[in-house]
Amino acid sequence: MFHKLNSLRFQIVRTQFQTIYFSLLVIACVLFFTYSVIHPSWLTLEAIFFSILLICLLMTPVAMYVSFHYAGQVKERMDGISVLITQLAKGKYGARIINQDYKSSGDEIDYIADDLNQLAEKMEKQVKSLQRMADEKNDFAQEAHKVATMEERQRLARDLHDAVSQQLFALTMMSQATVKLLDKKPEKAKEQMKEVAQMALQAQTEMRALLLHLRPVHLSGESLQTGIAKLIEELKQRCSIDFQVNLDDTLHLSKATEEQLFRMVQEILSNILRHAQASHVLLELKQREESVTLYIRDDGKGFNVSEKTENQASYGLKTLNERAGELGGSFIIRSKEGEGTYSTIRIPL
Incomplete structure (x- = not known):
């Protein structure tokens, strides 16, 4: 209720009434001054009060109609501006304010x-x-594909050494130690075997993520869908994750x-395999209004986004932001520890 009373329309109406009644007050002061000082024969107290009452009765409905009509036009024009700003914020850069949509007055609005x-x-031209x-x-990237492939192999070699190779070495050491404990301390050996199994599972997950990076970066003439x-069918055969895909x-x-x-889908799925x-x-890919939206959600362990943002390379956030920005779009990630991760990519059409 109070919000409506503070709206632009009611502010204009109040201004109109303030002007009218202030003018009426000035007229009343002039009439009373004339009656008190000059004493004209044609001016009486009854005539003054009757004139003031008559003006009130006539001007109040007229002022109400005029002010509401004018305020409605102003509000309609301001609503058009507000709608345009909202559409631009949503990525609808083709939206425009058409003068035929409301009465143009040639003023500041x-x-x-x-x-x-x-x-x-x-903004539309920039996008x-x-x-x-x-x-x-993309054309330059294809020409430099051989160089990028070599760099990717070197990166994968480092990842294999830092992650899988070290885990396999640890597995070897622990399994050898476990064999020696089988006869002397079977309970201790059993606990170590559980740790070996967990490390083997982690190494397998790391390997699957690295194999995902080994897939062709380009679509090779195929559609995105x-x-x-x-890609999803291949992952279903290699891991136990239940994928729901809407394309x-x-x-x-x-x-x-x-x-x-x-490439962004590959990056996000690889992160899910390695960390989530x-x-x-x-995974959903659909068109919403004038943009294409890619939405990926997992029910993994999640993470603190504010902490990860400080070290974006560990989760690929910087790369994903850059790829989305190159297309004039946006990348948004939401996550909380124990509640999974939600990734949304919007690209204007």
Whole structure:
């Protein structure tokens, strides 16, 4: 109730009434002054009070109609500006304020609307420019594929040494120690065998994630939906995670956009395999209004996003942000310890 009374429409109505009744007060003061000082024969107290009452009865409904009508026009124009700002915030850079949608008065509000239209046009051009640069970058990336492959092999070799190789070495040492304890301390040997099994499972998970990185980065002429479907089928055969996949087959994206989105899917799924310890993963690809949305959720152990942001390389956040930004889009990740992780990528069409 109080919010409505403080709205722009009621502020204009109050201003109109304040002006009218202030003017009425001035008229009353002039009449009473004339009656008291000059004493004209035609001016009486009854005439003064009757005139004031008559003006009140006539001007109140007129002022109410005029002020509400004018306030409605102003509110309609301001609503148009508010809707445009909301659409721009959602990535609808093709939205515009059309003068036919409301009565144009050639005042400051129209100037603001024109400035917002120009801003929306510039933002739309910038997004198209970013996407065009992404296409060009994709061409350069294909030409440099051999160099990138060599660097990727070196990185994988380091990961194998830092993670899997060390875990296998630890497995070897623990298994040898366990064999020696089988006869002397069978209970201790049993506990160590559980640790060996856990380390073996972790090494297997690390290897699956590294194998995921070994898959082709490019779609090789396939659509994004086909590439994701094949990737998920391959993962289903290698791990026990339950995947739920919803892909919009009607989406038609540029080649560069599909390549970047596919690489981001690989990166996120690899992180889930290596860190999340999840049993269920939901992946959705759909068009929402004027943007394409990629949503991936897991029920893993989660993590503290604010702490990970300080060391983005450990979870690939920096790379994912950069890939989304190159397409004029956004990458949002939400997570909490013990409650899984939610990743959302939005790219404007």
